[in-house]
Amino acid sequence: MVKMINKGKKPKPRVLVCCGDMVFKGGLERMTFEVMRALKEKGAIIHCIVNSWENHVIIESINELGLPYSLGYNKAELTRRPRNILIAMHMFFDVIINSILLLLVSLKFRPTHILIPEYISLLRNMPGIIILRIFKARIVVRIANPPVYGGSKFYTKLWQFMVNPFVDRYLSNSEYTKNAVLKMGIKEDKVKRIYNCVPKRKSIVLTPAKKDFNKIIFVGQIIPEKGLDLLFDAVILLKEQGLNVTLDIIGQMEGWVSPSYVGYREDLLKRAAEPYLKDIVRFLGWQEDVQSFLMQSAIHCCPSRYEQHEGFGIVCIEAKNAGIPSVVTPSGALPELISHKQDGWLCIDFSASEIANGLKYFLEDKERLIEAGRQAKLSLSRFSYEKFAEEHQREFELEDK
Template sequence: MTVRVIHIFTSLDFGGVETHALTVARNAHCSNNEIYFCALGSGGAVSDELEKIGFPVYCLNCSGKIPDIKVIYNLLGLLVRIKPRVIHCHGSEANFHGLISAWLCRVPVRIGEEIGIPRHSRLAKLVFKMVYAFSHRVIGISDAVKDWLVNSSEVPARKAVRIYNPVELILTERLSSERREYDVFKIGYVGRLEEVKNPLALIRAVALLKEKNVPVKLFVVGDGSQMKSCISLCSDLSLIDEVELVGYSNNPRSYVSQCDIYVQPSLSEGFGIALVEAMGCGVPVLATKVGGAPEIIDHGKTGWLIDNSDPVSLCDSLYQIWNQRENLTEIGECAKESVRGRFEPENYMVELDNLYSGLAKSGSGNG
């Protein structure tokens, strides 16, 4: 039986969460569901692509800041018109407004999804505990996220489920052979340029590598509120030749595939889609030991994990890796094999279908 499902996101412009929406759309043929997409805020690159593929997309053009009565009012109107059987909310803002609206509209199956490990105050934990009471299940995109949800007491263990993010690796397989000699240490970063992603520390680490006479080139792919800070920092540290600020790209793998190593210096990270994509390119990875990274990387075999992502720590690790660069090809191949088949979108869609249908059959989802 075809089930109408609406996915609620905070925005549908660019970023890992938004890429997730595209992956769901591209693999909708693996599902029996009729899928709709909604952004609390504005649209952008991803919403445009979703519409080109042929999916209904609704952008409410609200701030989405918690709490936003206008968002709830607009969502109520949308849900009444669409009449979905399942609502699946992605991220804190979407969870807050989407689950409350869905409960008020009595949407039969209500799913929340936490995409990171938030720094919630005691009050915020209490608020989200109340919000998640309106859900039937809450997905954690890694074991680390799921465990946090339960240990923080926001979600009871019986409601929490871990479903890894899906990652499309077909294109990266083709790009994996595009390697170069190690004449320059090419480093890749893909992600939003926000404080939590810590791009400024990586740029400072490149400056330290330059001081150690390492021939280095950093590709920073992405955009965000820290773009101007990144530009200023590169100028202040005389890194115009060493750092290329690419901005948003709809094909970041074309940059990552030519790199010797991919770095994820995040202060907090729920999963790390770009991390898996880099590994799928056959590129070794260096990541902070936060969130889902330890579940993805086998330290010393498919990449490296570090406890701190300050500039000195990043520089020290990268300098050691550069001095052992003859091992990079082997580690990259191990990285590619480790993610092959592990995060398949087809399997993800089946997991979602099973979750939706199981809760629909139970009526209340036991929640």
Template sequence: MPSGPRMAACFIDPGEIDVIAPNFKRRLSGVTSTIIQLVPAQARLGARIAVVGPGLPAGLPRLRLRDLWRLWQRPRGGGVRIWHARRNTEMLPGVIMRDLLRMPLKLVFTSAAQRHHKGFTRFLIGRMDRVIATGSGSARYLKVPHTVIMHGIDTAKFRPAADKPAARRAVDLPGAVSDRTRLIGCFGRVRHQKGTDLFVEAMIALLPAHPDWMAVIAGRVTSEHAGFAAGLREKIAGAGLGDRIVLLGEVPDILPWYRAIDLYVAPSRNEGFGLTPLEAMACGVPAVATTAGAYADMIVPGVNGEICATDDGAGLTAAIARVLERGQAIAELGAGALETVRSRFAIEVEAEAVNAVYAGLLRQH
């Protein structure tokens, strides 16, 4: 990561807090990214909220783990606090604190999973006071009353490039890149679940007929998936496209890459919600995605991108081809993508809706 001044931890008196957003996972994940983006927006809209746990930036309002014992005391002004969990490892402590330790808490859970929940997860969800689903896909697997609130994007951070050729020159792209070069991006962990192989196969099929385009893949390759990544490199080399399909590995800042690309592809076989198409769309970039996660809730074919079935290599290739065949008219899809995010998926829209769930619970007590 780039070096810079370290921010001081912003510890909050528990008496001033109505809502706690726990994060009990050290490694950065989609859930962690959601908390990092959402909590400041919720605070700006009036929520008295703080995070607790590892793996979060120091600048967020936070509680120390040792302050959790003070949750027996009600916040100033009386009432209860809300414990907003997003994983089993956060629901369980909430249940223990409320039901066994008799702390004055109400429990909220956000579910992004698009699968049948196991018995223990169903038990924990059944103990929640309110449940939020992040999209129509995750809502289908909930057996309890719930509210659908889709994730949002910080549109002040994710915004279009003022000068696309300059944005391309600003990134460290291997090989010769001219102002005519156009980029297709696929960002995220490189593994089978994310469909990186489907993207590579689509690029091998399409790029020979589109000489001004090249593809960039950015994302971590863990030791467990090193063989998978090596196989992709062999396929690319075998197709003679080593200079046009580039695996960058993990980059320190993905934002410049979103601004540099002209088309984003999310080929996932399985996803929780999936923020990357929204991040691209907020930068004025159309997206092609599978129906994994909440992608089908974001993308309107022919308006801001294209959709295809999951685990369908031919369908993905055809969807990308439909966009490439638009030529310069791809810019119209980019404008549609930007409008979609700003009207429906701005982080403030999500923050306001989640805060309304909190307000409903707090009014009851």
């Protein structure tokens, strides 16, 4: 599979990227595209494998990068406890079919590296990965979502005996995620932390509307773990304290929803229509040009609950790029992104009152708000694309000699 005899100048790496579990462009997907962009800039040859059933959004981004792709399978949900034998058989055949397709693509592409965006894709392609590793392909797994399972022995053993033996390198997006990986029994010298950068988005509005110094903005998934209902409570508290605030919400409000989240969106819509929040909350749906909406706002809020275990929080650095501070809860890696009272507010707990305290600290003092936005912009240097690209290029042996 992998050409092992190199004479003369060292050839550029050939990176096969397993994108089969990608359906929409969330944070994990966007950062995977940024990794591919960084590798391509240094001459890496890249090929992607996408799923065969819902891939138009992902293919659009791959085409923008000018990269070739092949179709995988990826139709079965891999679960610890399949409900019946038919589901278990479908899982088994999903792994076999994906591995066969991976090997067929590899026969032609001859990869030197396999880039896997998250560990489920590793399990889904496991037999093929084992064979490619025998032929000296280097297996690199990016960890965007920390493996936090409440001390589950099953998942600890899964990582130790089913994941780790077949991975050469883990790339985590934060110290929090890195520590979660280490708790799975992985050796520290096998894990590298590389902070995310601001992902490239299509700019639709070249000149955004005038900034509203009373506007709060939320960007993210509309699920209970993201804490939007807590932000509603915080907005009500601010109104009771005399602050004339509004709230814009960017996030998908239509389409498929997990059975465990059924009714949550509808409950939020009902609350937003009640007297305390009517004409204050706007649901803007999914938006590509997030930057323009952030620039129109005074402050960003990420009210995630503990259970979300935020692996990073890309919208927080997008807020920095827009020059506005963020109020965040202590969920996962969020504390790594904010300097308290300088470029944002780090809540001491997950209560609505603490979120309201953070928002009020900046909204009641315009000069303080503007200065925090300036500091937020300056702090973005920690999360520059240049650092992000250089560290990934080094991991794939593309550093300048």
